Each structure stands twice: as structure tokens, then as C-alpha cells.
Amino acid sequence: MKIEYYIVLSIALFCIGIVGVLARRNAIIIFMCIELMLNAVNLLLVAFSKMHHAAKGAEVATAGVDGQLFVFFIMVVAAAEVSVGLAIIVMMYRNVHSVDVNFLNRLKH
């Protein structure tokens, strides 16, 4: 499979995530769109790792392992981020009884 297909697919998934962050107001949906963007990046990293292995695998047997380990670390960071972020959203819901991000404009005044 050509690498361009994977790049275009990842860009499309990433842009759908960006549109979700910009167009929705529900904090939880915005959070899910951030997860979508992280997954687009993960897919691209794995595709590049396999591309690198196809090009250099004959000389270096472990060429491309780094890319897949980076995906692993991105997943670790994403799991930590989700746990803290959802705790913040629960806290926000407890205080303002809404998850609408437009209510969080007190820094403006």
C-alpha cells in the first residue's frame, strides 16, 4: 500500500477532530475529538514505521521499532490525560451544573 493513502487518511481523521473541537460546545465531545486526533497521529506513526522497515529492514533488522514504541508511549500519555481531564470535567459539572464550554468564560471578566 502506498504511504500517501495512509497520510491522507490520517490528515482527514485529524481534521475531523479539529472540526469537532471547533464546532461543538459539549466539553466531553471536545475531549473525544482530541482522542480522535491522537489516534490519527498513532496511525500515521505505525504506517511510517512499516514504511521505514520496508526500506531499511534488510540492513537493520529492528528498523522501525522506534515508531511503534512511540505509539505505545502516546497511548500511555493519553490514558493519563483522560483520567485527569474527565476528573476536571466532573468537577466543572459539579460547580456550574453544565458541561458547556461557553460557561467557562469567567477569565474574560
Next chain:
Amino acid sequence: MSITQVLFFFLSALALGSAVMVVISRNPVHSVLWLIITFFAISGHYFMLNAQFIAIVNIIVYAGAIMVLFLFVIMLMNLNAETEPQKNKWMKLAGVVSGGCLLLVMVAALKEAEVKGQTTEMVTGNIGLIKNLGQALFTQYVVPFEISSVLFLSAMVGTVLIGKKDAKEQN
């Protein structure tokens, strides 16, 4: 058209379609379910690239743990009713237009890319197997691995601190 290509386009269409549904569904619970389908499609891509460890971890961590956490929070807050107030139409349009512009610019930048024309290994190659990844993880990348355990510990402590009620409220 080989079976690999058919599977690739099927999984891509599934991932893109359900990603669009995540953004446009009104009900947050439906958004979570569509996002799970997206994650399964991306895991299918990993299987096709023979990155088996990443594929399994993606299903277990994302589709399993993280999405269940999202569902718990949504149901805890009783958000499954369609409570989101209507946003200004122009703001929505501006979001879609700016996202589309980014898509256009990045795809256009691909025209001059250095990697153009290279191919990925599809169902062969053994770097994605647990044996090879584990060897690299516990020799070359052992320090980041241990640091990530500290990160998890601090995230856990932070979550408990944020999530618990104030001492004043409890009295």
C-alpha cells in the same frame, strides 16, 4: 484489486464515516459508540500493517478502558438527553471551513513530500510482534518506560485530589 486494498478502503471508509458521526451526533452516548467503531477500524489498520501488539493495546486501552470511562462520566452526569443548546450556525460553519482549509493545505503539502511513492509492508515483517517490541522497550527504552509509570502514579493521585469533594462541603 487485491484483498488487502479492498480491506484498506473498507476500513478507511468505516473510520472516516464513524469519525464524522462522532462530531455530528446530538446524543453524547451515540458519539461514544461511534468513536468505539472508529477505534476498531483503526485497530483493523494496525492488524493489516502486522503491528499486532499496537492493535491489541489499542483495543484494550482505547476501546476498552478509555471509552468505558467516557460512558461512565456521561451517564453519571445524566447527559444522555439531548441537552446541548443550539450554537450559532455561523460559528459551526466557521469551524468546518477552517478544518477544511487545514485539510486542503496539508494534502497540498503532500505533493512535494519526500516520502511520496514509497510503500509500506502490509502483512509481512515482524517488528510489530511483542517479542521485538518488548526487547527494544526493556533495553533501549527502559528509562521512558519507568518514567511513564511515575506519570501514571501522579495522574492517579491528581485525579483523586481533583475528584474528591472539599472538606467544607462534606460537613
